[in-house]
Amino acid sequence: MKRTIQLIPVLGSLSVTAVQAGSDVKESGEKPLNIIYIMTDDHAQQTISCYDKRYNRTPNLDRLASEGVRFTNSFVCNSISGPSRAVLMTGKHSHKNGMKDNSCSFDNDQQTFPKLLQKAGYQTAMIGKWHLNGTPQGFDYWEILPGQGEYYNPDFITKDGTKRNPGYVTNVITDKGIHFLENRDKNKPFCLLLHHKAVHRIWMSDLKDLDAYEGKKFKMPKNFWDEYNGREAAGKQEMSIDKNMDLVYDLKMKGSGAKTWYGESFVKGAYGRMDEEQKRIWDAHYDPIIKKFVEDKLEGKQLVEWKYQRYMTDYLKCVKSLDDNIGRVYDYLKKNDLLSNTLIVYTSDQGFYMGEHGWFDKRFMYEESMRTPLIMRLPERMKKRGTVKEMVQNIDYAPTFLDLAGVEIPSDIQGMSLLPLLENKKTDHWRNALYYHYYEYPGEHAVRRHYGIRTERYKLIRFYGADVNTWELYDLKKDPMEMNNLYGNEQYKDRVVTLKAELEALQKQYDIKESDY
Ligand code: SGN
Ligand code: CA
Secondary structure (H helix, E strand, O other), X not given: OOOOOOOOHHHHOOOHHHHHXXXXXXXXXXXXXXXXXXXXXXXXXXXXXXXXXXXXXXXXXXXXHHHOEEXXXXXXXXXXXXXXXXXXXXXXXXXXXXXXXXXXXOXXXXXXXXXXXXXXXXXXXXXXXXXXXXXXXXXXXXXXXXXXXXOEOOEEEEOOEEEEOOOEHHHHHHHHHHHHXXXXXXXXXXXXXXXXXXXXXXXXXXHHXXXXXXXXXXXXXXXXXXXXXXXXXXXXXXXXXXXXXXXXXXXXXXXXXXXXXXXXXXXXXXXXXXXXXXXXXXXXXXXXHHHHHHHHOOXXXXXXXXXXXXXHHHHHHHXXXXXXXXXXXXXXXXXXXXXXXXXXXXXXXXXXXXXXHHEOOOOOOOHXXXXXXXXXXXXXXXXXXXXXXXXXXXXXXXXXXXXXXXXXXXXOOOOOOOHHHHOOOOOOOOOOEEXXXXXOOOOHHHOOOEEEEEEOOEEEEEEEEOOEEEEEEEEOOOOOOOOOOOOOOHHHHHHHHHHHHHHHHHHHHOXXXXXXX
């Protein structure tokens, strides 16, 4: 099969393994390669124990990593959901796929990797959070959550209309995924996208996990009380645990009399849609916590610390359910002898703040939200194991899947196939800089528009808009928490000149013009 040589020379040397992966494979007698792409929402690397052991344990994710690979420098190019999903589908930066922020409209008629895989004979399925307008194209089977979806008794849009499904969303999505696998056309290779709602706000736990992490005290990140000195845009955000996290809506203190902005929408919405039995179990858990909260009358710093602890507890319960459900998928594949010829990918639509800088949410080009977890359990014939340290980005997923399937990578795709990294190939010419661009302002959480470059050691960001026009520079080696903006510091003058030239080169490479901002 003919292939497109991409930006870097190493991709010219595609392996026999990749070529054999798709339609040519039947001739060689090897099993075709399947793909299961599991993407969660807002899952911070900090809460996956093969990345970070401070807060929790995720045995099933850790097993995928220990049997496969863990990317330690995996990033997104625009840290927000809709755009991230459009990047996944197209392998292109936001200005090219048209989905710059959550309010944009995704052109479903454009080229996507599932369409190309389907054309090459793959059976394709999309189950869970879609978060792009319209209905999915290029999938033999799909069932999607409307918008953000709900944690309890979620509705799913299907080809036959919208249907409500009883239960907890992470379990329901997994059930549907396994159901697809069970009923698929077993003569074809498959590509299943399982897109979870969890761990998105408002972090509602499965009933079975309500007791998890209760009583555990989490250590706050060192920069929790950040005052944003020298970082004007960071000071203007509205995603602070202190000021913007709602005691009722986010932290479930309904009926406590706490000051609330959105409390009613929790009571009528996310909680309101539970059935009586679910509510009874939920209340039996939260009522004593609410009672204690009312009695304690916390104020000031003590209240903020309490909010942080509740946030961590609720969030980690949702992670536990995800991890359990990933175990269920793994068990199914094992039982059905599919592990040896299936690529299992685990990632999130972006990273998330677990109190770093005092925040929840994402959007910024700072490390916690620009990074995203990326774990792959590889088909047997791909020999790489352990950690992959090269800088990869979500634009790379689409070309990787096409490459794996032996499908020609269209020349307008901007990402790079990761296969050379997974096959222990020499990768001396791998990229050494990433481009990032965030556009959703005005918007929720008030993060100003910005773009920038990240190299292995430095990050240069420009925030722009009506009320901000600033540059920031970080030395990630000396200042991994990005607290010290070095822009304007005499000692880094030359570094800024070099980085600006590199940034301009990246913008040229990805064909972004000022009119795209
Ligand atoms: C919702 C959330 C926000 C979140 C956005 C985008 N508010 O609007 O906190 O930043 O989604 O998230 S909520 O009140 O509806 O929970 S994204 O991951 O889908 O992009
Ligand atoms: Ca998200």
